[in-house]
Structure formats: C-alpha cells, structure tokens
Amino acid sequence: MANIDNNKLLSQLEFLAIIDKMKNVNRQTLILDKSRQENDAEHSWHIAVMAMVLEEYAIGKPDVNKAVRLALVHDLVEVYAGDTFAYDEKGNVGKEEREREAARKLFAVLPESQGKEFMDLWEEFERAETPEGLYAVAVDRIQPFLANSLTDWHTWRTGKVKREQVERRLALVKKATPEIWEYLVKMLDKAEEGGMFKHREE
Amino acid sequence: MANIDNNKLLSQLEFLAIIDKMKNVNRQTLILDKSRQENDAEHSWHIAVMAMVLEEYAIGKPDVNKAVRLALVHDLVEVYAGDTFAYDEKGNVGKEEREREAARKLFAVLPESQGKEFMDLWEEFERAETPEGLYAVAVDRIQPFLANSLTDWHTWRTGKVKREQVERRLALVKKATPEIWEYLVKMLDKAEEGGMFKHREE
Numbered sequence: 501m502a503n504i505d506n507n508k509l510l511s512q513l514e515f516l517a518i519i520d521k522m523k524n525v526n527r528q529t530l531i532l533d534k535s536r537q538e539n540d541a542e543h544s545w546h547i548a549v550m551a552m553v554l555e556e557y558a559i560g561k562p563d564v565n566k567a568v569r570l571a572l573v574h575d576l577v578e579v580y581a582g583d584t585f586a587y588d589e590k591g592n593v594g595k596e597e598r599e600r601e602a603a604r605k606l607f608a609v610l611p612e613s614q615g616k617e618f619m620d621l622w623e624e625f626e627r628a629e630t631p632e633g634l635y636a637v638a639v640d641r642i643q644p645f646l647a648n649s650l651t652d653w654h655t656w657r658t659g660k661v662k663r664e665q666v667e668r669r670l671a672l673v674k675k676a677t678p679e680i681w682e683y684l685v686k687m688l689d690k691a692e693e694g695g696m697f698k699h700r701e702e
Numbered sequence: 703m704a705n706i707d708n709n710k711l712l713s714q715l716e717f718l719a720i721i722d723k724m725k726n727v728n729r730q731t732l733i734l735d736k737s738r739q740e741n742d743a744e745h746s747w748h749i750a751v752m753a754m755v756l757e758e759y760a761i762g763k764p765d766v767n768k769a770v771r772l773a774l775v776h777d778l779v780e781v782y783a784g785d786t787f788a789y790d791e792k793g794n795v796g797k798e799e800r801e802r803e804a805a806r807k808l809f810a811v812l813p814e815s816q817g818k819e820f821m822d823l824w825e826e827f828e829r830a831e832t833p834e835g836l837y838a839v840a841v842d843r844i845q846p847f848l849a850n851s852l853t854d855w856h857t858w859r860t861g862k863v864k865r866e867q868v869e870r871r872l873a874l875v876k877k878a879t880p881e882i883w884e885y886l887v888k889m890l891d892k893a894e895e896g897g898m899f900k901h902r903e904e
Contacts, residue, residue, distance in 0.1 A: 512755050520734040523744045532722040542725045545747035549774050553714050565767035572751050650719060
C-alpha cells in the first residue's frame with residue numbers, strides 16, 4: 501500500500517486484502533458444474549443471497565439484514581484457521597479454540613470498535629441462539645445440502661457420511677426453518693432409497 | 703429436485719441453483735495470490751464486506767444494509783449476460799440491453815413480488831443515484847482497483863488501459879467516497895511515476 505496519513509483507512513484496506521484468502525480456502529462442496537470445489541468466498545456470498553431469498557420460512561422473524569451480515573462474516577476466521585469438513589470428527593477437535601484465536605488475530609487488524617463489531621457478529625453466528633444467528637446457521641447448512649443433492653451427493657459419498665450424521669446437522673434447520681427442513685428430509689429419504697447410505701454397511 | 707407441493711419454495715431453490723453459475727463467470731481481476739482470475743461470486747462477496755467496512759467514508763449516510771444487498775445482487779445478471787471488461791469499449795456496446803434482458807429472465811424464476819424486489823435492487827445499482835446505489839457502485843470500483851494495485855497492476859497492463867479511462871471510472875468514487883478517492887489518486891500517481899501508463903505511447 502502507498503504511504504498515506506490515514507492509518508485508519510489503511511488498516512481497513514489491509515483487512516480487506518487479507519480476507520482475499522477466502523478465495524483460496526476450499527470446502528468439500530462442489531460447485532454445481534462439478535468442475536471443482538467451492539471456496540469460502542463463494543459459499544459466503546451464496547448463503548447471504550439465500551438468507552435474502554428464504555426469509556419467509558424463518559421462525560422468530562429474524563432481522564434479515566443482520567442474518568446477511570452474519571453470513572458474510574461467519575467464515576472469515578478460516579483465512580487463518582482453514583476449513584474443517586463438517587463430518588470430520590477428528591478434525592473438529594479443537595476447532596472452536598483454533599477459530600477463536602484466528603478471529604482475535606484477524607479482527608485486531610481493524611480499528612478497535614469495528615473489530616469488536618466483527619467479533620460480535622462471528623460469535624453470534626457461532627452461538628446460533630438469536631433468531632438471526634439461528635437463521636444464518638440454517639442457511640449455512642441448507643446451501644451445502646442443496647449443492648450436494650445437485651452434484652450426485654458427492655460430499656457424502658466421498659466422506660462416507662451416515663444418515664444419522666446428516667440428521668444431526670439438520671437439527672438446527674428444523675428449528676430455524678421447519679418447512680425447508682421437511683423438504684430436505686424428503687430428499688434425504690429419496691437418497692436413502694437410492695442406496696446413498698449403503699457405505700455404512702461396508 | 704424432488705417432487706414437493708411447495709412450488710414457491712421450489713422456484714426459490716431453483717433460482718438459488720441457477721445463480722451458482724456466478725462461480726464460473728470470470729472477471730479480469732486476479733485474486734491476490736495471482737494464481738487465477740476472480741469470479742463474480744467472490745467479487746460480490748468481497749464488495750459486500752467492503753461496504754460494511756468502509757461505511758464511514760460514504761457521503762449521504764447510505765443505509766449500509768441496502769448497499770450490501772445491492773452489492774450481493776448487482777452482478778447476478780451475468781449468469782446469462784457474462785462479464786464485460788470495464789475498459790472494453792466495443793464489448794460495452796449493447797451491454798445495458800443485454801443485461802436488462804438477462805435480469806428479466808433470471809428474476810422471473812422467483813415468485814413475482816420477490817422477483818420485482820430483486821429487479822428493483824438491480825436497477826437501483828445500475829442507476830447509481832440513491833446514496834445506497836452510489837455507495838455500492840463506488841465499492842464495486844474500489845475493490846478491483848485495490849486488487850489491481852496488489853497484483854502489479856495486472857488488469858491495466860493486460861488491457862493497455864489509459865490513466866484517463868481509470869479516472870473516468872473513478873468519478874463515481876470521488877462523488878460517493880471522496881476520502882478514499884483521494885487515496886486512490888495517490889496510488890495512481892505512484893503507478894504513473896513507475897511507468898504504468900507507458901503503453902499509451904507505444
């Protein structure tokens with residue numbers, strides 16, 4: 501960056517440059533043409549739009565603007581902590597502390613009050629207790645489910661995921677958006693009928 | 703998609719699947735590690751976060767939540783219309799009509815009132831007249847400028863872009879976020895001192 505007097509602006513631009521790394525953090529989910537894995541920046545954009553589109557199904561009348569912010573910010577810590585596959589039980593050990601450390605480091609780049617604002621958003625998403633936090637976490641689970649269903653259940657096949665594991669992850673979707681959850685369960689039934697979860701018997 | 707009774711939800715999920723193509727619409731901008739071009743989904747996410755971070759520099763006290771929505775939605779038409787390089791004068795002929803047609807086609811997938819809401823957001827961005835529209839367009843120009851500055855001015859070198867062209871594109875940044883514009887002009891001066899725009903004399 502060029503040398504300017506405005507240190508505040510400079511720190512904000514530095515933050516915006518650091519988070520470019522979200523474009524290199526790959527997830528297990530494939531993009532729908534199956535050509536490659538999706539990355540965190542794409543995922544965050546997709547669930548933010550999803551939060552706008554599926555608002556009417558949310559329980560507890562969440563402030564959707566808040567949910568959109570949570571969606572945009574929730575994975576930022578992965579520029580330092582990396583992505584952990586939801587069904588990787590070993591990988592998820594220590595994940596929370598790893599991500600909290602990453603959040604502290606990343607948001608400290610911003611001016612103090614703004615850094616706190618981002619930390620609060622990240623924590624609200626992690627806790628999934630407010631209507632907004634709950635709704636944002638629900639879309640964060642709906643999006644990979646739908647992508648997975650449209651890419652021949654690639655993620656579950658590769659990860660040998662069991663139906664019980666999927667259902668555990670969908671519990672928050674049931675709580676936040678029951679009508680969508682019902683639809684996803686129907687898809688899950690169809691997938692099971694098609695032999696999707698056969699790998700558990702191997 | 704599985705067969706369900708809820709046609710409304712189904713049309714919304716179809717929309718969310720169509721816009722996955724944003725992950726395949728490449729822009730001229732490189733991601734910061736220079737490994738590849740940035741795509742529309744990544745760009746839209748990046749400017750939405752940028753709108754959150756740079757709010758204090760915006761003239762006219764825009765509603766940032768609205769600006770974030772504009773940022774998330776503004777490039778959706780490119781799933782049908784494709785991306786046109788900002789400095790490609792020939793490519794930009796007929797762009798508006800092409801994009802309007804794409805907007806009609808895409809937003810018609812949504813339930814009617816929601817489709818209209820998205821169309822209104824797209825038009826507000828295109829007009830860049832409200833404080834929100836102006837601010838969203840400004841961040842849409844600031845982000846590739848910064849990315850370009852951090853990737854050895856790749857876009858301008860490849861496109862043999864002239865300083866006058868860059869300045870024309872920055873006019874809206876001056877109007878929306880004058881303090882940031884001042885900083886960008888300083889960077890531009892530095893780039894010019896370094897011989898950046900020499901190709902115009904070739």
